[in-house]
Amino acid sequence: MVYTLSFLENQYAQLTESVLSRSGLEGAAYLLCNRSVTDREYKYLVKEIVPVEDKHYITRTATSLKIDSSSYVNVTKKAKLSGLSVIFVHSHPEGFKEFSPQDNIQEEKLHSFFDVRLPGTLNGSLVLSSNNTYAGRVWVSRQWEKISRIRVIGKQFRFLDNSNDEDAIPEFFARQVLVFGPEIQKLLKRLHIGVIGAGGTGSAVIEQLTRLGVGEISVFDGDSLEKSNVSRVYGSKVSRKRRNKAYVAKLNIDKIGLPTISNSYTNYITQESIAKKLRDCDLVFGCTDNQLSRAILTQLSLRYFIPLIDVAVAINSDENGLIRDITGRVTTFFPSEACLFCRRRINSRTIQLETLSKAERRVLAEQRYAPALATDDPAVIMFTTAVSSQAISELFHRLTLFVGEDRVSTEVLLFFDQTRIRTNRETPKSDCVCQNTKYWGRGDSRDYLGMTWPDSNNS
Ligand SMILES: [Zn+2]
Ligand SMILES: [Zn+2]
Structure with a gap:
């Protein structure tokens, strides 16, 4: 222990x-x-x-x-x-x-x-x-x-x-040690990082964490690869279709051959037994495409002091299919900062809709109580990869403060269609769930993460 x-x-x-x-x-x-x-x-x-x-x-x-x-x-x-x-x-x-x-x-x-x-x-x-x-x-x-x-x-x-690691730093990392120094390299080796979602952004995060020399990576994803993933998911191959994405990510980590320990959880973190595994991570990257998972990661961060770096890309087009904007987002969250609810990046209405079955959603959509079911979101590899790199830079900043000790921003927005980057910090909303300090560092409780979990036998 x-x-x-x-x-x-x-x-x-x-x-x-x-x-x-x-x-x-x-x-x-x-x-x-x-x-x-x-x-x-x-x-x-x-x-x-x-x-x-x-x-x-x-x-x-x-x-x-x-x-x-x-x-x-x-x-x-x-x-x-x-x-x-x-x-x-x-x-x-x-x-x-x-x-x-x-x-x-x-x-x-x-x-x-x-x-x-x-x-x-x-x-x-x-x-x-x-x-x-x-x-x-x-x-x-x-x-x-x-x-x-x-x-x-x-x-x-x-x-x-309090550990004395006298091992020499492997030659593989010689070039990056020139930039950040040996101490950070040793720290990376001692970190256990969770990546939730192993699609376009998640797989690019995993690829970089592995090559940087992170000691242990746990990948969480219940999805299987589809043909349309090959165009941007690192480690995917035409021959690997239908295999679970977390498992493919693990294979990819192992294949690189560096001493990273890899774990894959081939279920969604919306399942309690899987979400409980998140507690072993030092930090998590949210690379999921659903809001319920992002809400779970927000609670994890609040209750277990596990920082969250949340990653997303949104490509919006008008009714004629012309691109209106392409925005990448990297949001860093830990207790005392504005959470994803405060920032309106997620909301309880959408989370509620996500828990409905497809049939239930269709009925609500027909009655115009809910937006039509989304088909696959548009995604392109250079945007998913770029925003993932920004997320890794954010990790390095938080470990080393290389962007500057006075930097206070907790969100980076990449406006790809304007070749512009902006950063921001928001004041948390006083009535938001993240401001209830009673739950800060609450740790284990009978209702894990303060949630009601559906029966754990589904996936
Ligand atoms: Zn003493
Ligand atoms: Zn909040």
Whole structure:
């Protein structure tokens, strides 16, 4: 099992401020966390930061700390009421990176207390020695297990990993290392990226992620290839028609021969058991052509702090079939930004229509309650590929801030018919589902992603 901890950027800033701001003095705080538990990863999602109050420090020096028990008794009560886990955090301002022998003695006592008061949850500890260095651990069956990753999601996506990868970077990546440096190459290798939809845009995203050296890629798609896909789907072949698109994408990743681990899920993420697999991804690309899937990815991002880069191309023509406009869109979403609903990229009416059968849709269309059923959307390879490349650039910006540290835009629009690019940022709508902070970092719940799932036996 891998243990990790995910923060939003401002939460992490609040934590470092509360434990590291008194120069030369240790500081402490508690993290109250929700959880995401899969067979691979036990992930804490930070809900609230509770700094230790000044009055509760019994001793506070550069190398030691003693805290009044009423401080953690109060926090434990609060955690119990909301079913949250507690991570006790303290700082080592003099830079000692590990837990000290004294920490080990004190924390065993503290965690024995948590075990009694918070049965059924796993709790942990963290020591911060500077903004980016830490040691973390979880108390599991009276033993310590290491916290190996801290994710900080915001303007930049940071993955602070406690792993020592001494492996040389393979020669394959020599040219791109000249651009972004060796650290980013090592980070790519440690990332697990989900791609939802393996058609025109998705297959081009997958091709690039693989060649860039991403460590693990999971592809989700319930569709099979049709003849008309060969004109733009990477990895498709005339001889591979009728094969599942996610499976073909996996074959294509494997065929390239780089050390990327590939997984394919040959069903739609509108099926709960498939959507649950998304929790193992560090980041997801939305390359789907339906709005319900985009709504699912929005909820995933809100509740699990998994950033979403959503990709789309729209080609509109007039009634005579003449092209009116060709627009590519790359929208980045994580909690605190405007979601796809806020931006009117998706809406509940269309999502509702998508859940109807074709026959039901036809009836509504005949009565003019709904637009006619769409036939295949127009699509051309140079547009689907270009917007996919823009999405990959966006990923690199979020990892490295190469476009500039002050950039605030969260959407890039490519107006192909005007050879123009525009960026924007929108203020979230206060009444939108994405602004209900109760659900930020909610993690696992009985109603997964807050949705009612249809019977899981269909595909
Ligand atoms: Zn210490
Ligand atoms: Zn919203």
